[in-house]
Amino acid sequence: MSLADLTVSTLAIAALSSTTAAARDNVQIAGSSTVLPYASIVAEAFGENFGFPTPVVESGGSSAGLKRFCEGVGEHTIDIANASRAIKPSEIEVCAENGVTEIIEVRIGFDGIVLASDIDGNSFAFTPADWYLALAAELPVDGTMRANPNTTWNAVRADLPDQPIRAFIPGTKHGTREVFEEKILLQGCKDSGALDAILQMNGRDEDAAEASCMAVRTDDLSVDIDGDYTETLARIDADANGIGVFGLSFFENNADKLKVATVSGIAPSTETIASGAYPVSRPLFFYIKAAHLDTIPGLQDYAAFFVSDDIAGPDGPLADYGLVSDPELAEIQETVANRTLLGGM
Amino acid sequence: MTARSHSLLVQDARTRRRNAAEARFRVYGLGAISVAALALVVLLSSVVSSGIGAFRQTYITLEISLPEAKLDKSGTRDPEVMAKVTTFGYAPLLQDALLRTMEQSGITTSLSAADVGKIISKEAAATLRDHVLANPDLIGGSVTLDVLAEGRIDGYFKGRVTLESAALDANTSPEALRIAQGLADAGVIETRLNRRFLTAPDASDQRPEAAGLGVAILGSLYMMLVVLVLALPIGVATSIYLEEFAPRNRLSDLVEVNISNLAAVPSIVFGILGLAIFINFAGLRQSSPLVGGLVLTLMTLPTIIISSRAALKSVPPLIRDAALAVGASRMQAVFHHVLPLAAPGILTGTIIGLAQALGETAPLLLIGMVAFVRDYPAAYTDEAGLFAEAATALPVQVFNWTQRADPGFVERASGAIITLLVFLLAMNAAAILLRRRFERRW
The missing domain is CATH 1.10.3720.10 (MetI-like)
Known part of the structure; x- marks a missing residue:
């Protein structure tokens, strides 16, 4: 027993002593699973080429990452949050309440969102309106809202193939879902004239009308995928009628299994996304806790390395993996170098 | 009298029913076990069939020349100065070495030099850099190293990637696979036991071939x-x-x-x-x-x-x-x-x-x-x-x-x-x- 006592107390002392030890020497990152591959590519190259330890990158989603980012300042909190959307004012408030008042916003580039189906199936040329009419929970018909009657794509628009509707869309915890709702469903709602019809019905309540535009049908014609794109791919593998929502980089890595659809006549590619011709894209960000810049070794270097031309430029490894590099990269490099804070805080 | 031999014990209907019930129960039990065993076999065989490849890995043996002008301009062999040359500086050396090896093996190609370079794993530049930084005397001469082949090439030798799937794949091409096959015939590319899988750290999404446990x-x-x-x-x-x-x-x-x-x-x-x-x-x-x-x-x-x-x-x-x-x-x-x-x-x-x-x-x-x-x-x-x-x-x-x-x-x-x-x-x-x-x- 005395031996056991000894080991327990030794371990307890060791545990306590580690709490009072010196500053953490590695950068700690968490957040969006869309940004994760990019962040890990940068972290790997950073660890190889600089004298600092390789940063530790966790995923878990943009919201979860920003929540942990806003938990406070200090060694036991993360230094960087990756996000596939901009930080919300409510999150900035939570941050401020917990003492995280200095945040640097870094935009790293753009990610295209593609609609893709089984490689052996039909080809599709979609418009946002097609997806709205296929997936909305209710459609305005003759002045009332009726449950969506469409079950095949050619019922939505006659030119589309006669194929049952089966959509695998990102679940609500994903940042991708917001872009999908905004750039496809809401846009489609406007394009098809449904938004105007709904506004006439509900007496010009815009918020309610938009919410109705983005309400997705709950029968199994549309399935929320809460996992990653690998799950969406597995669902399409199992169901040849399935059409999934993917990130451009994921599609490019699985181009031998998937066929991509055009949106409003434009095929997604780094060029069409950079030029803005392809309509469904979104910026990717990471947020730096400025208070950590001088205490965590390598944090400033990592951020600067991330946005350097070698990495985030059009010929760098991130573009190679599917990131559409930011045309304003030079300004972003300055933001990092000058530690320009978000919103002039 | 018939030829059939009869037991003296004649079971009454009740006993026969009880015996039949027992026999049925045994069949149910066997059935349950076979379902469980089948599930286990399916699970294990799917895991083993898709995972066994991870224990083998494709390597390229390259003789890489290490010009002083590129790796240590100062000529001081000071590790700190040499560390300024990043993996981006080492990657072209590997590409040159591969092109030279192809020439020696008589392989010609229509691919650009950059596309040929993609046959080599991105991890290789880091391997070479670490090797050179640890042995600065090598600079000016050349070194023969076994470096990892890129994941798609590795997949080709393991049967995961085919010429048909490569034609649809933006990350590789049938031509790259043909080059790899040529190099394998010449003995430059080899698939062998992968000890790194158990010792190497994780790798990023661009280097599945380098990831380990x-x-x-x-x-x-x-x-x-x-x-x-x-x-x-x-x-x-x-x-x-x-x-x-x-x-x-x-x-x-x-x-x-x-x-x-x-x-x-x-x-x-x-x-x-x-x-x-x-x-x-x-x-x-x-x-x-x-x-x-x-x-x-x-x-x-x-x-x-x-x-x-x-x-x-x-x-x-x-x-x-x-x-x-x-x-x-x-x-x-x-x-x-x-x-x-x-x-x-x-x-x-x-x-x-x-x-x-x-x-x-x-x-x-x-x-x-x-x-x-x-x-x-x-x-x-x-x-x-x-x-x-x-x-x-x-x-x-x-x-x-x-x-x-x-x-x-x-x-x-x-x-x-x-x-x-x-x-x-x-x-x-x-x-x-x-x-x-x-x-x-x-």
Whole structure:
């Protein structure tokens, strides 16, 4: 027993002593699973080429990452949050309440969102309106809202193939879902004239009308995928009628299994996304806790390395993996170098 | 008289019905076992068939020239100056070496030099840089190194990638595969046993061919050590007290109910607890095996306590009575006689508890161990303390790899599952062996 006592107390002392030890020497990152591959590519190259330890990158989603980012300042909190959307004012408030008042916003580039189906199936040329009419929970018909009657794509628009509707869309915890709702469903709602019809019905309540535009049908014609794109791919593998929502980089890595659809006549590619011709894209960000810049070794270097031309430029490894590099990269490099804070805080 | 021989015993209808019922039950039982066995066979064969490739890897043997003008302009061979040349500076050297090798082997191609360079893994530049920085004298001469081939090329030699699938793939081309085949015929490319899979750290999404389990195995090992050192003494002391010394009253009943309850609590709850207590309150480091081990200790304790109590209970009372009768104190009776007899059962329970902890991911999610970690964690550093450097764990690595976009990671994930299963099998076999060898029955 005395031996056991000894080991327990030794371990307890060791545990306590580690709490009072010196500053953490590695950068700690968490957040969006869309940004994760990019962040890990940068972290790997950073660890190889600089004298600092390789940063530790966790995923878990943009919201979860920003929540942990806003938990406070200090060694036991993360230094960087990756996000596939901009930080919300409510999150900035939570941050401020917990003492995280200095945040640097870094935009790293753009990610295209593609609609893709089984490689052996039909080809599709979609418009946002097609997806709205296929997936909305209710459609305005003759002045009332009726449950969506469409079950095949050619019922939505006659030119589309006669194929049952089966959509695998990102679940609500994903940042991708917001872009999908905004750039496809809401846009489609406007394009098809449904938004105007709904506004006439509900007496010009815009918020309610938009919410109705983005309400997705709950029968199994549309399935929320809460996992990653690998799950969406597995669902399409199992169901040849399935059409999934993917990130451009994921599609490019699985181009031998998937066929991509055009949106409003434009095929997604780094060029069409950079030029803005392809309509469904979104910026990717990471947020730096400025208070950590001088205490965590390598944090400033990592951020600067991330946005350097070698990495985030059009010929760098991130573009190679599917990131559409930011045309304003030079300004972003300055933001990092000058530690320009978000919103002039 | 017929030729058939009759038994003298004539079964009545009731007996026949009973016998038939028994026969039917045996068939049901066999059916149930075959369904279970079939499920296991399907699971194992799918994991093994997709994962066995991870234990083999394709290498390219290249003779790389190392010009001083590019690697050490100053000519001082000062490691700090040389470190300024990044992996981006080393990659072209590998590309040149490959082009030269192709020329020597008589392989011509329509691909651009940059596309040919993609046959080599992005990891190779880092391998070469590390090698040169460790041996600065090589600069100015040349070095022969085995470097990793890119994941798609590796997949081609393992049958995962075909000329047809390559034609649709933006990351490779049928022409690149033809070059690779030519190089393999010339003996430059070779697929062989992949020791790196068990030793190398994780790699990013662009380098599935370089990813290994090194950090995960170390992390799991550290956590198991923490669990063993904490859970075994605490668990055994608790069960001895509860079983041998505690008075039977409302309070001890309450404790007992709570322990059984804890054993069934979803493991993620322990992760939430760990985040609140060990990281936010005690200030231990996130992603550290110490915190992971503490959380898993909490999770494993009920299992160990319950199995230890069962082991103590199975020692017949007459052993205690005999010891007490010859004048031993109760503590002597327990520690000299009961505990040694119960030890095999306690150890078995502990090993099964450890195996359970080894396969656990959910609680680690919340304490930051589900992460991309490249650096090997040190067991002890002066700055950080014991087991405090970031690490992952085996099941976490499986979880991470199944989420990656590159199809090469499917093979890695299955390979990691095989590795985890081997560890679990070894631990459970040890538990059975201990029980068979030392357990006494009365």
